[in-house]
Amino acid sequence: TSSPHYDFVIVGGGTSGLVVANRLSELHNVTVAVIEAGESVLNNFNVTNVMGYSTAFGTQVDWAYQTENQTYADGLQQTVRAGKALGGTSTINGNSYTRAEDLQIDTWEVVGNKGWNWKNLLTYYKKSEGFEVPTEDQIAHGANYNASYHGLDGPLKVGWPYSMTNSSVFHALKDTMEKMGMNYNPESEGGKMVGFTVHPDTVDREKNVREDAARAYYWPYETRSNLKIISNTRGNKIIWANSTAGGDAVAAGVEVTTEYGTEIIYVDREVILSAGALRSPALLELSGVGNPALLGQHGIPVKVNLTTVGENLQDQTNNALSWAGVDTVTGLATFSALPSVNQLYGDKADALAASVKSQLASYARTVAQASNGVLKEANLLEAFNLQHDMIFKSQVPYTEIVFSPLGQSFAVEYWPLLPFSRGHVHIRSANASDLPAINPNYFMFAQDAEAQVTVAKYIRKSMATAPVSGLIREEQSPGLEVLPTDASRETWDKWVKAHYRTNYHPVGTLSMLPREKGGVVSPELKVYGTKNVRVVDASVLPFQLCGHLVSTLYAVAEKASDIIKESY
Ligand code: FDA
Numbered sequence: 001t002s003s004p005h006y007d008f009v010i011v012g013g014g015t016s017g018l019v020v021a022n023r024l025s026e027l028h029n030v031t032v033a034v035i036e037a038g039e040s041v042l043n044n045f046n047v048t049n050v051m052g053y054s055t056a057f058g059t060q061v062d063w064a065y066q067t068e069n070q071t072y073a074d075g076l077q078q079t080v081r082a083g084k085a086l087g088g089t090s091t092i093n094g095n096s097y098t099r100a101e102d103l104q105i106d107t108w109e110v111v112g113n114k115g116w117n118w119k120n121l122l123t124y125y126k127k128s129e130g131f132e133v134p135t136e137d138q139i140a141h142g143a144n145y146n147a148s149y150h151g152l153d154g155p156l157k158v159g160w161p162y163s164m165t166n167s168s169v170f171h172a173l174k175d176t177m178e179k180m181g182m183n184y185n186p187e188s189e190g191g192k193m194v195g196f197t198v199h200p201d202t203v204d205r206e207k208n209v210r211e212d213a214a215r216a217y218y219w220p221y222e223t224r225s226n227l228k229i230i231s232n233t234r235g236n237k238i239i240w241a242n243s244t245a246g247g248d249a250v251a252a253g254v255e256v257t258t259e260y261g262t263e264i265i266y267v268d269r270e271v272i273l274s275a276g277a278l279r280s281p282a283l284l285e286l287s288g289v290g291n292p293a294l295l296g297q298h299g300i301p302v303k304v305n306l307t308t309v310g311e312n313l314q315d316q317t318n319n320a321l322s323w324a325g326v327d328t329v330t331g332l333a334t335f336s337a338l339p340s341v342n343q344l345y346g347d348k349a350d351a352l353a354a355s356v357k358s359q360l361a362s363y364a365r366t367v368a369q370a371s372n373g374v375l376k377e378a379n380l381l382e383a384f385n386l387q388h389d390m391i392f393k394s395q396v397p398y399t400e401i402v403f404s405p406l407g408q409s410f411a412v413e414y415w416p417l418l419p420f421s422r423g424h425v426h427i428r429s430a431n432a433s434d435l436p437a438i439n440p441n442y443f444m445f446a447q448d449a450e451a452q453v454t455v456a457k458y459i460r461k462s463m464a465t466a467p468v469s470g471l472i473r474e475e476q477s478p479g480l481e482v483l484p485t486d487a488s489r490e491t492w493d494k495w496v497k498a499h500y501r502t503n504y505h506p507v508g509t510l511s512m513l514p515r516e517k518g519g520v521v522s523p524e525l526k527v528y529g530t531k532n533v534r535v536v537d538a539s540v541l542p543f544q545l546c547g548h549l550v551s552t553l554y555a556v557a558e559k560a561s562d563i564i565k566e567s568y
Contacts, residue, residue, distance in 0.1 A: 005266035006033040006228070008564075009254050010274055011235035011283060013038075014088015015550055016537040016557040017274030018217040019128070022155070023561030025227035032227050033265060035256055038085035039231045041212075042219065047091045048209040050161050050201075056092040061085045065278055065438055072421070072443040073497045080315075080438060080502050082276055086231060087214035089276065090550055093504070095201040095210060096334070097158050098547040099125060101396040102191025105552075107386055108542060112514040113523040116559075118191055124555035125189075126151030130216075132159025132205045141333065142170040142198030144186035156216040156554055157204045167333035169405050169471060170198065176468040177337055180461070188338070193397050193546055196337045202550065213554075230265070233258045236432035238271055238287035238533060240303055248531040249289075249303050257432070270532040270564070274557075277506040277538040278425050281310035282436045284510070284520075285427045289527060291374060298430040304529035307374045308518045312511050313423040314544045315440040316503035319452060319496055320413035321459055324473040325405060334404050337462075338397035338546070344458055353392040356447055360384045363445055367422045370441065379517045380422075383543065387418055397546045399455045401462075410472050412459050415503040416451040417546045420444070425509050440506065443497065452500070453492040460485075505549055510539035524567070525560050536560040 008024050010017045013036030025032045038061060041047040046056040056062055065080040083089040102118035109117045131150035134143035143160045150158075174184050177196040185195025202211040209215070221227065234257045241250040253266040273280040284290055288303030290310065295302050342349045364380035390396045401414040421444035428434045443449045463472060474480075483495055513519030515528045521540050527533045536557050538549055545552060 003264065003266055004033075005253070005268060006031040007267070007269040008032045008272060009265055009267045009270075010034045010272045011254060012036065012088065012273065012275035012279070012537065013086045013214075013218075013229060013231070014083065014274060014276060014537065015090040015213045016088075016553050017272070018087065018213040019554055019557035020272055020274065020536050020561050020564070021227060022217040022221055023558065024564065025221070025224050027565065028226065030226060030269070034227075034229050035233050035235045035254060035265070036086055036229065036231045037234045038083070040214070041085040041087060041091050042214065047085070047212065050095065050163075050203055050208055050210055053094050057081055062092060063435070065435055067502075068437055068439040070440075070442050072441060073500070076497070078440075078442070078502045080278065080506065081504055082278060085214075086218065086229065087212035089504075090202065090212040091210070091214070093550065094548070095203055096199060096548045097189075097202050097551050098193070098199045098336070099189050099191070099551045100545040100547040101193050101390070101394075103390060103394050103396060104543065104545055107390070108512065110386070111382070111542065112517065113512055113542070115523060116512070121552075121555050121559065122149070122191070124558040125551060127154050127558050128156050128554040129154040130157045132157055134160055137165045138162075141165045141167060142174070142335065143200070144198070146187040146190055149187060149190040155220070156202065157211040158200050158202060159205045160198075160200055161203050161205060161208060164198075164333040167405070169468075170333070170335065172467040172471055173335050173403055176462055176465045179465050181343055182337055182339055185338075188336075189551075193338050194340050194343075194395065196335070198333065198335055230256070234432065235275065235283060236262070236286060237283065239264055240287075245531040248529060249533075250531045251533050267532075269568070270534060272564075273533065273535045274537045277313070277509045278436060278438055280535050280537055280539045281425050281509045282427050284309050284527065286430065286432055289529070293372075294426055298427060300430050304527070306520060306528055308511070309520055310426045310509050311371050311375055311424045312508040312518065312542075313425055313438075313440055313506055314419070314421075314508045315442070315506045316415040316417065316419060316544065317442050317448070317452060317500045318413055318415040318503040319456060319500050320411055320477070321456060321475065322409055322411040322477045323463060323475050325408050325410045326471055326473055334402055337401040337403070339399060339401070339458070340395040341391050341398040342395060344398055344454060349392070353388075356392075357388055359445070359447070360388060363420050366444065370444075371424065375518055382517070384420060387420065387543065391418055399451065400546070401455065401459060405471075409476070412463070414455050414459060416448065416455060418544055419448040419451070421448050422508075440502065442500070442502070449493055449496060452496045453489065456492070456496075505544070507538045507541040507544055507549070510535045511542040512540040513542050524563050534560070534564065
């Protein structure tokens with residue numbers, strides 16, 4: 001029998017990978033294979049149930065990666081969840097659909113990625129979206145939209161579950177947040193996110209099930225004979241051709257391990273890595289693309305010297321408070337407040353801007369040192385200055401606060417959106433079955449921890465403001481015995497670090513940036529030094545976003561698919 005071969009081999013059938021698989025297999029004359037470590041979850045209730053957030057955690061569909069001990073967070077580890085299934089992390093996530101601040105996407109172009117800006121990406125957000133226009137009743141409960149920002153014909157169903165109309169707290173929260181100085185934002189998907197909003201979800205409203213990447217981009221197309229899903233199969237590494245193309249390494253295939261053993265799947269055109277921000281870097285390193293010092297430690301021959309593979313890891317940190325509720329609230333409705341730094345810090349914002357500005361050079365030095373000099377201070381400083389401008393000059397949202405009243409409990413979780421901390425992810429060994437070593441360096445900088453405290457205090461103040469104050473009883477967690485109103489900064493800091501979790505938004509580990517700025521992929525998402533290897537997943541986002549990630553990842557993968565198609 002002849003060896004299997006395809007025009008395109010995609011490693012990782014997750015959120016991004018299935019978009020690319022779908023769009024490339026629209027071309028009848030090409031063949032596409034997707035290698036996915038997990039399997040179908042079409043009938044897994046922990047996945048499909050729109051009220052089932054977190055029920056899939058710790059099951060066989062969760063990679064449940066463990067971080068290294070976190071030096072700046074009392075040495076504790078974190079569990080970083082990620083989906084191991086056809087559909088990837090979109091099968092276990094919180095279903096929130098929020099995009100980004102327009103300026104943040106424009107920044108990608110500012111730093112050297114031609115063609116990557118909000119205006120252009122908006123066409124791809126819309127291309128991916130099958131917007132479910134809210135009913136009158138849903139609008140009365142906080143759903144809203146401006147038609148010019150939505151696509152009606154894309155594969156991904158986006159809208160509000162009908163059950164949101166059981167909720168009675170929208171008006172109370174809206175009034176309270178207005179008193180806190182925050183306006184209701186009827187449309188947060190148009191690039192302006194500051195305000196109080198009831199954003200849509202990735203949900204199939206009619207079937208009342210989660211809309212994940214497989215449901216949107218694979219199952220309706222499963223009969224395509226040129227699209228092959230190879231599930232329960234791990235991609236180990238890229239196999240290279242003996243000859244190069246003008247000095248660039250040429251991928252000939254992918255070594256995979258199934259339950260029956262290890263084999264090679266050959267590729268005629270391209271390998272596309274879509275294994276997620278915590279795994280695509282490992283696939284490159286196992287293939288000999290990375291930092292020669294690290295590859296040498298593991299006895300892996302260097303194919304491409306690209307020192308920044310796995311660096312620039314940016315994630316967020318999440319804490320929660322909760323109150324006993326007075327009203328029993330049913331249905332599924334989540335409400336988000338996205339205040340700017342001025343709304344949070346009030347008249348202290350200017351002093352904070354100056355203080356953070358004066359520390360940016362030292363932030364850059366610390367991150368560069370933590371990368372063993374692989375990242376350059378000047379590049380980091382450029383990125384941090386842009387981030388500072390976004391926060392303090394452009395006033396993008398500084399934190400997201402999510403109110404989840406349900407039954408007798410009123411939970412409020414939050415995460416500062418743009419921490420300065422950066423870490424890395426690298427292989428532990430040359431064995432592809434070993435999970436990578438992940439070090440996000442949470443709370444590397446005092447301001448990242450300080451923000452975590454300030455937002456918690458802001459939430460307490462909001463919850464004590466009428467009319468919401470009338471809907472709740474005592475604070476249950478952490479509670480005033482644990483954290484009295486006048487608790488010291490130290491006590492707060494301890495609470496934050498003992499109870500935070502990752503916000504599960506790792507990005508940046510194979511950043512799309514010019515090579516001289518520490519980038520790993522070009523604006524065409526091609527890995528520098530290779531002829532036919534691209535990356536399409538959260539790894540390529542050069543900077544953290546104010547939105548949740550999937551909407552942007554679907555858009556990026558749609559654009560990537562066009563780029564790949566145009567190149568042939
Ligand atoms: P993704 O993880 O989707 O895909 C990678 C795929 O590659 C997986 O299917 C994996 O099994 C596979 N794979 C990995 N290694 C492999 C190998 N060696 N061989 C073969 N296959 C391999 N975002 C949002 O927008 N709204 C939200 O509400 C939330 N909430 C949320 C909650 C939780 C708990 C998490 C963990 C994450 C979120 N997110 C979120 C984030 C969001 O879901 C996430 O960023 C994207 O789904 C990531 O998409 P990717 O395509 O990058 O990787």
